[in-house]
Amino acid sequence: MYRYDEFDASLVKDRVDQFRDQVALRISGEITEDEFKPLRLMNGLYLQLHAYMLRVAIPYGTFDSRQMRMLAHIADKYDKGYGHFTTRQNIQYNWPKLDEVPDILRDLATVEMHAIQTSGNCIRNVTSDQYAGAAKDEIEDPRPWCEMIRQWSSFHPEFSFLPRKFKIAVTGAAHDRAAIQVHDIGATLTHNDNGETGFTIYVGGGLGRTPMLGKKIRDFVPRAELLAYLEAVMRVYNMHGRRDNLYKARIKILVHEIGAEEMIRLVDAEYEDIQKNGALGLPEEEIARILNYFAPPAFEPLDETDTSYAEKLNGDLAFANWAKTNIAEHKAPGYAIVNLSLKPIGDIPGDISAEQMYAVADLAERYSFDEIRATHEQNLTLPHVKQSDLYELWQKLTDQGLATPNIGLASDIIACPGLDYCNLANARSIPLAQEISNRFADLDRQHNVGPLKIKISGCINACGHHHVGHIGILGVDRKGKEYYQISLGGSADENTSVGKILGPSFDEHSITDAVETVVNTYLGLREDGETFLAAVGRVGLEPFKEALYGTD
Amino acid sequence: MAGKSNKTLPPQVLTANQLFDGDVVYWREDGTWAQDLPDAFIFEAGAGIEAALVRAEADVEASKILDPYMFAVSIDEGIIHPSSVRETIRAKGPTVRLDLGKQAA
Numbered sequence: 001m002y003r004y005d006e007f008d009a010s011l012v013k014d015r016v017d018q019f020r021d022q023v024a025l026r027i028s029g030e031i032t033e034d035e036f037k038p039l040r041l042m043n044g045l046y047l048q049l050h051a052y053m054l055r056v057a058i059p060y061g062t063f064d065s066r067q068m069r070m071l072a073h074i075a076d077k078y079d080k081g082y083g084h085f086t087t088r089q090n091i092q093y094n095w096p097k098l099d100e101v102p103d104i105l106r107d108l109a110t111v112e113m114h115a116i117q118t119s120g121n122c123i124r125n126v127t128s129d130q131y132a133g134a135a136k137d138e139i140e141d142p143r144p145w146c147e148m149i150r151q152w153s154s155f156h157p158e159f160s161f162l163p164r165k166f167k168i169a170v171t172g173a174a175h176d177r178a179a180i181q182v183h184d185i186g187a188t189l190t191h192n193d194n195g196e197t198g199f200t201i202y203v204g205g206g207l208g209r210t211p212m213l214g215k216k217i218r219d220f221v222p223r224a225e226l227l228a229y230l231e232a233v234m235r236v237y238n239m240h241g242r243r244d245n246l247y248k249a250r251i252k253i254l255v256h257e258i259g260a261e262e263m264i265r266l267v268d269a270e271y272e273d274i275q276k277n278g279a280l281g282l283p284e285e286e287i288a289r290i291l292n293y294f295a296p297p298a299f300e301p302l303d304e305t306d307t308s309y310a311e312k313l314n315g316d317l318a319f320a321n322w323a324k325t326n327i328a329e330h331k332a333p334g335y336a337i338v339n340l341s342l343k344p345i346g347d348i349p350g351d352i353s354a355e356q357m358y359a360v361a362d363l364a365e366r367y368s369f370d371e372i373r374a375t376h377e378q379n380l381t382l383p384h385v386k387q388s389d390l391y392e393l394w395q396k397l398t399d400q401g402l403a404t405p406n407i408g409l410a411s412d413i414i415a416c417p418g419l420d421y422c423n424l425a426n427a428r429s430i431p432l433a434q435e436i437s438n439r440f441a442d443l444d445r446q447h448n449v450g451p452l453k454i455k456i457s458g459c460i461n462a463c464g465h466h467h468v469g470h471i472g473i474l475g476v477d478r479k480g481k482e483y484y485q486i487s488l489g490g491s492a493d494e495n496t497s498v499g500k501i502l503g504p505s506f507d508e509h510s511i512t513d514a515v516e517t518v519v520n521t522y523l524g525l526r527e528d529g530e531t532f533l534a535a536v537g538r539v540g541l542e543p544f545k546e547a548l549y550g551t552d
Numbered sequence: 553m554a555g556k557s558n559k560t561l562p563p564q565v566l567t568a569n570q571l572f573d574g575d576v577v578y579w580r581e582d583g584t585w586a587q588d589l590p591d592a593f594i595f596e597a598g599a600g601i602e603a604a605l606v607r608a609e610a611d612v613e614a615s616k617i618l619d620p621y622m623f624a625v626s627i628d629e630g631i632i633h634p635s636s637v638r639e640t641i642r643a644k645g646p647t648v649r650l651d652l653g654k655q656a657a
């Protein structure tokens with residue numbers, strides 16, 4: 001796995017020391033909140049409803065047991081014994097004290113972690129496929145490229161004061177698990193006809209107030225030119241992006257206003273310019289150096305299917321149910337990708353206790369080449385587990401409450417922190433997720449319903465990705481009361497789409513019934529083997545509207 | 553309507569977050585800050601709000617508190633009820649973790 005080189009380490013340390021001074025000045029009153037706020041945001045520190053919140057980056061969602069133990073240590077020592085995994089492959093702590101934050105950042109730095117680029121108008125923490133380096137359908141591991149982007153964008157003077165925050169996602173597989181079309185830039189690793197590696201580039205995707213899908217602006221950028229090309233996109237954005245209106249400042253608005261054609265023309269012109277100056281071509285040695293960090297672990301040569309695993313599947317129904325949803329196919333024969341659900345029935349999506357974090361660290365070390373992934377669906381992944389270890393691992397996960405067999409099912413709900421914590425929220429997200437999860441607790445029922453992604457945001461900022469939920473739920477405020485608006489048909493995979501709003505919103509007492517009505521309506525009209533998403537695509541919103549609001 | 557009373561205004565409470573830990577605080581009659589809503593001063597019919605906000609602003613400048621503002625409440629048998637879900641949650645803590653925040657104390 002990638003380790004900071006010395007340059008990085010000293011930069012991070014300087015940043016922590018600097019922030020310690022800034023916090024001291026703030027507490028003594030020598031600087032005002034107006035002066036301090038941008039500084040704390042640059043270090044991932046927000047003010048929420050009840051306390052400060054610290055957001056810690058997990059670059060492209062990859063971390064190891066040492067880092068997980070540090071996250072647990074921080075939860076125990078400085079916070080209230082838990083953390084919350086977000087849809088940005090970050091972890092948030094909800095109760096840090098201002099004067100202790102520099103100590104937290106110092107502790108994080110000892111395991112090469114930090115809170116830089118988790119906030120502010122910069123290029124944020126690059127996200128990726130949680131199955132990177134493991135997925136059977138993968139062309140190549142996207143993470144080396146995430147890392148190169150991270151190094152290029154960290155502290156890049158030209159890109160520290162962009163018109164708005166900027167999010168990049170990279171994937172290396174045919175099936176998109178990184179939602180690249182709802183990012184400012186999405187890059188898909190691909191091979192051209194000559195078998196060379198490069199990237200297809202999408203720009204201008206995003207959720208929030210004005211959801212938009214990214215437009216493809218280049219079929220193939222050779223891998224050595226990736227940063228040069230991204231630099232061209234960033235320059236166009238920096239020059240033409242709107243700074244006069246917060247709501248129009250994202251690159252998606254620029255692309256929408258000038259059109260994809262014009263965007264391509266501007267980017268191509270910049271790109272040519274950059275190429276003329278010969279800058280930013282990645283030398284092959286540098287590519288090789290970074291690729292080397294992500295060399296696959298030493299997989300044992302194994303049979304495609306382990307016989308003991310197959311026997312256990314036949315012999316233990318609870319295990320088989322778990323394996324059915326929580327395991328994905330691995331590229332190495334005899335291995336599997338294991339998903340740890342952070343969505344126990346009726347519990348808080350994404351929350352994890354310090355004790356569980358320690359347990360996951362131990363299990364990753366023992367069973368998964370010391371690798372852990374955070375997913376944008378608020379779960380965790382152990383990417384490289386031997387099939388012959390699955391049964392034992394499942395038992396240990398069960399003991400920790402981390403083996404709920406619901407990945408991709410109705411109770412695997414994404415929910416942002418919402419009004420229970422968030423200062424910007426209109427309505428609560430978590431209690432609604434809990435209620436829906438309880439409503440669909442029965443596993444047979446969940447299996448009958450099939451793949452269903454329910455995503456809940458407490459306000460239009462869309463941290464819960466409601467626009468791309470098969471069922472999306474948005475919290476709205478009506479005179480200080482919580483209401484919820486349902487949309488259907490959103491999706492964030494390789495066929496990304498934005499959901500359509502069904503109709504008038506529901507209050508907190510009727511929203512779960514409404515969701516259940518939607519699901520039951522689907523069950524009544526689906527054709528053989530048709531998923532929820534496919535059914536909505538076929539019949540549209542009408543039957544659902546009728547079921548919810550009647551025919552008038 | 554500066555300083556004047558306004559019968560149509562609901563009762564209000566002045567709140568802020570403490571600089572040190574972000575904890576929610578409420579304005580007391582003596583100009584200090586209370587941790588708990590029952591200890592808050594109730595501004596009836598808009599009276600005294602402007603003067604209190606001026607003093608709160610001084611506490612912002614003294615780096616004690618952040619973002620002071622008023623919110624509407626109703627009073628039922630002497631108990632203060634915030635008019636919005638948001639302020640109810642601020643007064644107690646997360647509704648999904650009753651062991652955390654003010655409600656846990």
Ligand code: SF4
Pocket residue numbers: 416417418419422423424425426457458459460461462463464
């Ligand atoms: S979607 Fe809104 S309520 Fe939810 S975490 Fe984001 S800003 Fe807060």
